[in-house]
Amino acid sequence: MLPTAARLLRLLSLLQTRHAWGGPELAERLEVTDRTLRRDIDRLRQLGYPVHATSGTAGGYSLGAGAALPPLQLEDDEALAVSIALGSTAASGVSGIDEAAVRALVKLEQVLPTRLRRRADALRATIVPLRQPSGGVRAAVLSALAGACRDHRELVFSYADGRGRTQRRRVEPLGVVHAGYRWYLAAWDTERADHRTFRVDRIQGDAEVGPRFTPRPPPDGGDLRAYVSRSISTAPYPVQASVVLHASLEAVSARLPPGAAQLEPLGPQRCRLRAGASAIESLAGWVLAFGVDFEVESPDELLEHMSALRARLERVLGRRRRVRRQPS
Numbered sequence: 468m469l470p471t472a473a474r475l476l477r478l479l480s481l482l483q484t485r486h487a488w489g490g491p492e493l494a495e496r497l498e499v500t501d502r503t504l505r506r507d508i509d510r511l512r513q514l515g516y517p518v519h520a521t522s523g524t525a526g527g528y529s530l531g532a533g534a535a536l537p538p539l540q541l542e543d544d545e546a547l548a549v550s551i552a553l554g555s556t557a558a559s560g561v562s563g564i565d566e567a568a569v570r571a572l573v574k575l576e577q578v579l580p581t582r583l584r585r586r587a588d589a590l591r592a593t594i595v596p597l598r599q600p601s602g603g604v605r606a607a608v609l610s611a612l613a614g615a616c617r618d619h620r621e622l623v624f625s626y627a628d629g630r631g632r633t634q635r636r637r638v639e640p641l642g643v644v645h646a647g648y649r650w651y652l653a654a655w656d657t658e659r660a661d662h663r664t665f666r667v668d669r670i671q672g673d674a675e676v677g678p679r680f681t682p683r684p685p686p687d688g689g690d691l692r693a694y695v696s697r698s699i700s701t702a703p704y705p706v707q708a709s710v711v712l713h714a715s716l717e718a719v720s721a722r723l724p725p726g727a728a729q730l731e732p733l734g735p736q737r738c739r740l741r742a743g744a745s746a747i748e749s750l751a752g753w754v755l756a757f758g759v760d761f762e763v764e765s766p767d768e769l770l771e772h773m774s775a776l777r778a779r780l781e782r783v784l785g786r787r788r789r790v791r792r793q794p795s
Contacts, residue, residue, distance in 0.1 A: 471507075474499070478507050480542075482518065482530040489527040543583060550575055550587040554606030569643065572606065573613045604650050604667050609643065611674050612652055612667065616640045621677030622654070627669045638663070639680045644695040651699065653691045655683055662686045664698035693729070697741075700728045704743025708750050708769050711739050713760040722757065739764075747772050 474497060481488065481496060494504045508518050508528060517531045541549065553572040576584060588607060615622050619639075626636045638654035641662075645651075650667035662685075687694040701707050712719055716730050716738040723730070728742035744750045751772050754761060763770045 471510075475507055475510060478504075479511060479516065479530075482511075482516075482528065487521075487527050487529040493528060546575065546579060547583055547587055550579065550583070554587070554610070569609050569613050572610045573617065576610050576614070608667060608670060608674065609650060611676065612640060612643050615674070615676055616642050619679050619682055621657075621680055622674045623677055624674040625671035626665060627671060633671060636665070637677070638665075639683065641682070641685050642691040643667070644691055646695065646699065651695045653685075653695055653698075662694070664695050696729055701741055701743040704745060706745065706747050706750060706766070706768075707741070707743045708754075708766060709739060709741050709764040710754050710769075711737060711762040711764060712754075712757060713737055714757065719757065751776065 478493070478497060481493065490501060490504060494501050497504065497507075499507070508520070511518050519529050519531045521527060521529075550572065553568045553575065579587070612622070614620075621637060622640050623635065623637045625633050627633045637657045638652075639657065640652060640654045642653050643650060644653060652665040652667055652670075654663055654665065655661070656663040685691060685694070687697070711733065713736060715736055716732040719738055719740065720730055728740050731739040731741075733739055740754075742750065742753070744753070747766075747768050750769055754763075754769075755773075755776075763773070
């Protein structure tokens with residue numbers, strides 16, 4: 468007879484392969500008595516597995532759905548399939564499940580045997596989607612970054628900036644954030660002694676995992692989404708603006724891509740937009756495109772540019788009115 472722990476794993480595996488088992492058949496497969504089988508069923512229930520029993524001549528056992536998901540016992544081919552599916556989902560940019568897929572992938576890869584991990588990596592490398600998701604993020608890189616964030620381990624990687632220049636960066640990772648169409652790593656840059664945001668698709672090769680570190684206080688009060696949003700929507704640009712829009716935050720956010728700007732609710736029909744751009748003209752066109760009333764808080768140059776736009780429109784419309792009044 469197998470030791471108790473091994474027998475429980477075997478029993479759990481059998482229960483997960485069929486909707487229902489007869490008690491005598493289970494006992495025979497495990498080579499135990501009916502009494503030992505009942506004790507093992509009770510142990511599984513104590514561990515959180517909802518094992519249901521039916522009485523009578525056709526009685527037996529079935530694994531049902533519980534209030535919480537218990538650990539699953541996967542065969543090699545099942546674990547391989549789940550790993551590949553999670554990796555594909557994590558890098559696909561599917562809103563709402565991509566970050567959950569990364570967390571699940573980290574948990575699974577932590578316990579995958581080396582032989583299965585190598586097979587999963589090889590299969591993911593050879594599977595070519597018809598439509599490549601934007602950003603070109605590899606699931607293995609996302610998994611490594613998320614694992615380092617969880618375990619508070621330093622990371623060293625080669626990073627290409629916006630001009631294509633590659634540098635070695637050593638960071639203390641804080642978290643991985645998905646901005647709708649790109650993934651970002653929020654981290655403390657040890658050489659620059661400041662928090663930084665890195666586009667994951669610009670990380671070259673594999674990231675090297677270093678020693679453990681004591682986490683520093685995260686920026687923005689621990690709201691990494693807000694920090695990344697500010698880093699990619701406002702901070703990198705030479706021109707920055709703050710505008711109050713006379714529309715609800717929900718209505719404005721529905722027209723903005725993730726990470727394009729920072730929004731702050733000010734009431735049922737008012738919100739503040741903070742955004743950056745390379746030129747004041749771009750900001751002016753962007754604000755006007757919302758088609759709602761607004762108040763420019765800063766900078767003054769934005770208001771001056773809009774005044775110039777109004778004067779130009781008045782000239783254009785005035786000429787058109789004069790042309791229409793001319794007798795034929």
